[in-house]
Amino acid sequence: MEEREMRTALIHPRDTDLEKLYPAQTIQMPIDHFHNDSIYEPHTNETFLLRYWFDASHYQPGGPVIVLQGGETDGAGRLRYLQKGIVAQLSQATNGLGVIFEHRYYGESHPTDDFSTKNLRFLTTDQALADQAYFAQNVVFPGLEHLNLTSHNVPYIAYGGSYAGSVVAFLRKLYPDVYWGAIASSGVPEAIYDYWEYYEAARIYGPRECIEATQKLTHAIDNVLINHTDTEYPQRVKNIFGLGNITRNDDFANAIAQGIAGLQGLNWDPAVNSTEFGHYCGNISSTEVLYPGIAEREEAKELLAVGGYDEVKLVNQLLNYIGYVDATAVKGCKRRGKSQDESFTNYDSKFYQQDDITQEWRLWAYQYCFEWGYLQTGSGVPADQLPLISRLINLEFTSTVCREAFNITTPSQVERINKHGGVNISYPRLAHVDGEWDPWRAASPHRIGLPGRESTVSEPFILIEKGVHHWDENGLFPNETRPGLPPKPVADVQKAEAEFVKAWVEEWHKARGDMMYGDDMGDL
CATH class of the missing domain: 3.40.50.1820 (Alpha/Beta hydrolase fold, catalytic domain)
Structure with missing residues (x-):
């Protein structure tokens, strides 16, 4: 051979x-x-x-x-x-x-x-x-x-x-x-309709420093977005990430949650391997500030305190998280010349109504809405476990495409599979x-x-x-x-x-x- x-x-x-x-x-x-x-x-x-x-x-x-x-x-x-x-x-x-x-x-x-x-x-x-x-x-x-x-x-x-x-x-x-x-x-x-376990592999096998930082920062931000809705703090969290023009809190939570999803892209074959997961973890794990001047340190410290955390090293990790999101999401939105809602919203009825032969995004979306499920949520994570993505990313949020694009308003028919x-x-x-x-x-x-x-x-x-x-x-x-x-x-x-x-x-x-x-x- x-x-x-x-x-x-x-x-x-x-x-x-x-x-x-x-x-x-x-x-x-x-x-x-x-x-x-x-x-x-x-x-x-x-x-x-x-x-x-x-x-x-x-x-x-x-x-x-x-x-x-x-x-x-x-x-x-x-x-x-x-x-x-x-x-x-x-x-x-x-x-x-x-x-x-x-x-x-x-x-x-x-x-x-x-x-x-x-x-x-x-x-x-x-x-x-x-x-x-x-x-x-x-x-x-x-x-x-x-x-x-x-x-x-x-x-x-x-x-x-x-x-x-x-x-x-x-x-x-x-x-x-x-x-x-x-x-x-x-x-x-x-x-599986609510496939919150998608992130379990990262939690179990990912670098400890990366996973712990992601869990704590996600928890702190959730505490602000969910428990302080009638205050100025949710807007201040969006502002410090450079995403102050995203209207909805769940859209914002989703926009900053992409890095931890990169584990699936790892491959032994250099031709197809993605280094994004390592890049994300390298950023968020570092206790040294990697993006000097990206945000006000005292503002980051106060927002973490409102979210329930006062760890010194977590302040630097939050600043690095902000820098990572700026480099991978905020700047891309600016380059495209679109508003932040246009770039990051999950609620775009006009987009979902497109159904010509070029709209290939509809295909797998229809399949999982109809019979496969696999909606990847943070809300499904057990209450005694810190999630890696926001609990605002729930079934209502992730099934938006099902309702808007296909008028599927009930859970996927997983029993067919x-x-x-x-x-x-x-x-x-x-x-x-x-x-x-x-x-x-x-x-x-x-x-x-x-x-x-x-x-x-x-x-x-x-x-x-x-x-x-x-x-x-x-x-x-x-x-x-x-x-x-x-x-x-x-x-x-x-x-x-x-x-x-x-x-x-x-x-x-x-x-x-x-x-x-x-x-x-x-x-x-």
């Missing part, structure tokens, strides 16, 4: 235009797979063009088709996994054909002419699952028309990360005769791979507090040490690796994935009586 990878690296340099290397293909997909379900009324018999990409360079007869579910984004953004990530690795190890499969409505796979609420009725997890099953049963790969590479004739293995990880987990359970196996990486099979098993989902040849530090771990089978599971070849159950969000998905060319890159926990899990997928493919052939298969499969 190393020689093959080296050849690939020479042919496909890092600056290759992946969309030229892997031209987009399309398949005619039914818009409506469920004519007996009233939520899709009025029904339609029409089809749309759903995009996919494939790489058959590793394929040999008997190899599987590895399908990566693109999830809630443009599928073209997943092509790097076809070139050198998890799809390439599994294809090489099994002599397989790799596929990136675009989720309906995302990218250019549009079933409708606009994203009006009426036309988003076909954007459900059930329809997406049926799409992926239909693909496996009907696809004819261009240039390989002489081969029957449908699920009737070859084993199909699905991979997905995050939301897409949940999709492939459900796919394996609901369509077991179509998809022989699936890997759910950082999958979130438990839909959780009927498949939630965090307890289990099925033969369904692997769960999660990150120890992942903010989405609380919605996964590796949720802290659940009984552990034995990891087997049939049902692998792997937690990546110090890993975050689907860290096994990325990959490097051999000439890009160096000591510690990829990290050993990632390299180990990718090797394990190749081994158990090879075992699954061999099992498929043995079940069909193909006893000679397996001798020529690639090695990692």
